[in-house]
Amino acid sequence: MFGYIVPFKPELKIKDFETYKSVYCGLCHQLSKSFGPFSRLFLSYDFAFMSLFFMSLNDATPCFEKKRCISSPFRKKCCMCSGPELEYCAASAATLVDFKNQDGVADSGFFGALPYRFLRLITKRPAKSVQRTRPELYETVEHNIHLQAQVEASPEVTFDMAAEPTAAIVSFLAADRARDEDERRILARFGYFLGRLIYMFDAADDYFKDKKKSRFNPYLRDPQYCTLMPKQLSQRLKESFNGTIAELIAAYQLLTIRKNKEILDNFIFLGFKSRFTQVLNQFEGEQHDGSI
Amino acid sequence: MTDPYKVLGVGRDATDEEIKTAYRNLAKKYHPDAYQGNPLADLAASKMQEINEAYDQIMEQRRNASRQNSTGSSYTNQGYGGYQGGSSSFNDIRRLINSGRIVEADELLNGVPEASRGAEWNFLKGSILYSKGWVDDALRYYRTAVEMDPGNREYKAAFDRLTYQRSGGMGGFGAQNNNQVGCTMCDMCSALMCMDCLCGGRMC
Numbered sequence: 001m002f003g004y005i006v007p008f009k010p011e012l013k014i015k016d017f018e019t020y021k022s023v024y025c026g027l028c029h030q031l032s033k034s035f036g037p038f039s040r041l042f043l044s045y046d047f048a049f050m051s052l053f054f055m056s057l058n059d060a061t062p063c064f065e066k067k068r069c070i071s072s073p074f075r076k077k078c079c080m081c082s083g084p085e086l087e088y089c090a091a092s093a094a095t096l097v098d099f100k101n102q103d104g105v106a107d108s109g110f111f112g113a114l115p116y117r118f119l120r121l122i123t124k125r126p127a128k129s130v131q132r133t134r135p136e137l138y139e140t141v142e143h144n145i146h147l148q149a150q151v152e153a154s155p156e157v158t159f160d161m162a163a164e165p166t167a168a169i170v171s172f173l174a175a176d177r178a179r180d181e182d183e184r185r186i187l188a189r190f191g192y193f194l195g196r197l198i199y200m201f202d203a204a205d206d207y208f209k210d211k212k213k214s215r216f217n218p219y220l221r222d223p224q225y226c227t228l229m230p231k232q233l234s235q236r237l238k239e240s241f242n243g244t245i246a247e248l249i250a251a252y253q254l255l256t257i258r259k260n261k262e263i264l265d266n267f268i269f270l271g272f273k274s275r276f277t278q279v280l281n282q283f284e285g286e287q288h289d290g291s292i
Numbered sequence: 293m294t295d296p297y298k299v300l301g302v303g304r305d306a307t308d309e310e311i312k313t314a315y316r317n318l319a320k321k322y323h324p325d326a327y328q329g330n331p332l333a334d335l336a337a338s339k340m341q342e343i344n345e346a347y348d349q350i351m352e353q354r355r356n357a358s359r360q361n362s363t364g365s366s367y368t369n370q371g372y373g374g375y376q377g378g379s380s381s382f383n384d385i386r387r388l389i390n391s392g393r394i395v396e397a398d399e400l401l402n403g404v405p406e407a408s409r410g411a412e413w414n415f416l417k418g419s420i421l422y423s424k425g426w427v428d429d430a431l432r433y434y435r436t437a438v439e440m441d442p443g444n445r446e447y448k449a450a451f452d453r454l455t456y457q458r459s460g461g462m463g464g465f466g467a468q469n470n471n472q473v474g475c476t477m478c479d480m481c482s483a484l485m486c487m488d489c490l491c492g493g494r495m496c
Contacts, residue, residue, distance in 0.1 A: 160426035167425060182335055189332055192425045224428065238465040239458040243427045246462035247330075253321055254335050273464055 003045035004201035004279070005194075007263065008270035016263045018078065022064055023055070024048040026080030029067060030090045033082060035126035040070070042093040042123070046198060049267060050092070054085035054177050056260040085177070091130045092173050095138055098127030099145040106149075140172045152216045159225065159240070162218035163199040170195025183255070190251040197244050197272060204237055205279045234283035241276055296346035308354065315347045326462075329422050329450060331392060382412050389416065394423050411441035418450065430454065 007020060027048050031039045055062065063081040080086065101123050104116030131138040144165035151162050174191025178184035203218050210217035219225040225233060245268075252268055297304050300314045320326075322343060327336040388397035398420050404413055418433030434451040441447060460466030 158426075158429055160421070160429045164426070186332060186335060189330075189425070196425065224432070240428055242460050242462070242464035242466070243431070243454060243458045245464045246457035247425065247427060249463050250327065250330060250336075251332060254332055254339060269463060277465075 003047075003049075004198060004205075004275050005046045005049040005267065006271050006275050007266045008274045011270055012266050013262065016260075016266070019062075019260065020048070020052060020263055022078045022080045023052045023086075025067065025069065025077050026082070026086050027051050027089060027093075028069075029079055030082055030086040031093065034087060034090045035094055035129070038122045039090075039094060039126050041119075042090070042097045042126075044093065047089045047093045050173065051080075051085050051089040052260060053174075053264060054088065055080075055083070056257050056264055057177065057183075057255065059258050062259070088173075088177065091134055092137065092141075094123065094126035095130045095141045096169070098123035099141055103145065103149070137172070137176065141169055144169045157218060157221040159200075159203070159218045159222045162203070162221075163196045166199040167192045167195035170198065186251050186254045190248060190255065193244050193248040193251065197241075197248065200237075200241060200244065201276065201279060204276070205282070207233075208282060230283040234280050237280060237283075238276075241273075245272060294342070294346075296349045299342055299346035300350070311347070311350060315343065318343045325453070328453060329419055331423055382416060385416055389419055389423065392423075394420055411437045411444065411447060414440065415444075415447045415450065422450075422454070427454065427457075431458070 007017070009017065012020075024043070024045070028040050028043050031042055035042075060083075063083070064078050065081055066076040067079040069075075069077045069079075098120065101116045101119045105113045105120065108116065127138070147168075148162075148165040151157060151165065154161070171188045171192035174194070175184045175188035178187050206215075207217055207219055209215070211220060219233065219237075225236060228236060249268065252264075257264060297306070300311060300318065302311055302314045306314070319340070322336050322340045324333065324337060324340065327333040330336070385397050385400050388394075388400065397416075401413065401416055401420065414433045415437035418430045418437060421427075421433060422430035431451070431454045434447065434454060437444070437447040438451045456462070
């Protein structure tokens with residue numbers, strides 16, 4: 001439901017925040033339209049960002065409408081109309097969530113797998129429908145989820161190796177929306193580092209939980225990180241974050257952003273760092289509730 | 293023909309100083325050094341050329357309008373054509389990396405026996421990893437290359453660039469505040485670029 005790709009609210013204009021929220025609402029409605037009401041569970045901040053990002057690459061005038069919302073039953077909310085970018089992100093989200101649930105079933109014991117089996121009742125059909133309508137997307141996600149399992153089972157793992165499958169998925173998703181070869185190359189690299197960033201957020205946020213439950217975490221396996229104390233690890237994570245964001249920005253700068261540039265700039269130059277700071281607070285002893 | 297003022301992101305009534313500042317800021321972002329080894333380097337070079345042309349066009353127009361001496365010209369692209377030099381045994385690998393054929397380059401590199409894996413091998417391994425996006429691992433190989441051959445400028449430049457990124461030079465934690473007083477790395481860089489374009493064989 002949540003995710004790590006969030007804006008830095010204090011520096012966001014109200015009109016821009018309203019635009020972003022309407023994309024989030026739009027994605028929720030799109031999920032319901034494409035895959036049924038229960039698929040609203042696939043909603044995440046990460047895919048709301050991807051939808052907004054894709055919309056920003058073209059000149060199409062944004063279209064908004066007032067719609068009812070489960071979370072606000074008495075007041076209609078401003079919502080982005082259905083469109084190709086929202087459809088694409090809804091399909092991607094549905095596919096990813098189903099594979100994550102399959103993973104959950106495979107990795108857990110009988111009782112541990114039950115919640116995932118239950119969720120698969122909701123996620124299986126949407127994913128199958130994406131397999132029919134967007135086979136390349138489905139196969140890329142499938143291939144990389146299996147690759148992830150292989151990497152985690154390898155005797156020697158580095159963070160880069162572990163981040164590769166997630167990075168490759170987001171790279172594919174981004175490049176898939178390109179309209180020419182130059183844009184495809186830039187989007188592929190932008191998507192790669194965005195995916196890598198998402199994986200980094202996940203791995204850092206789950207570090208202590210994974211350590212306690214002896215689950216896979218790249219920072220517990222990579223020789224560069226596994227011997228470090230929390231404070232040193234936090235410093236090293238900042239450096240790795242910086243290295244990743246530098247490459248993300250280098251690619252982002254080469255894109256022609258046609259609208260919503262202030263919102264995207266807020267995410268990229270302020271939002272990511274702010275959210276990562278919150279994640280790193282765990283290494284100093286604090287927790288975050290997961291909201292924007 | 294694209295509006296040169298739009299390319300530089302300034303209004304038509306911008307002063308010469310504002311135009312120079314806008315040019316400097318853009319040059320810092322798209323300078324070939326910032327994209328050295330990046331698979332998108334050619335696209336950045338096109339962008340840099342567009343910016344240079346816009347700057348030259350505006351300065352030319354203003355010069356003609358006011359009939360005064362040139363106030364300086366754009367930073368010419370010194371043609372950083374990717375990885376050059378090195379021993380002949382690795383030239384094939386360098387050529388493959390330059391043309392984006394990373395998988396083949398990696399296969400060839402992995403075929404080199406352990407005993408022959410010196411500084412250049414480590415540098416090229418780092419470059420391949422950087423191209424793939426494995427920036428953490430790339431740093432380790434660049435570091436080894438520099439340790440094995442401390443005098444080599446190519447290896448040091450690559451290592452320094454990644455280290456600069458990791459310390460917040462291109463954004464993130466420890467990033468330089470725009471309002472910082474005193475000489476930052478950005479001031480050093482832009483001063484060197486300006487000296488280069490004014491004194492690089494043209495006016496001195």
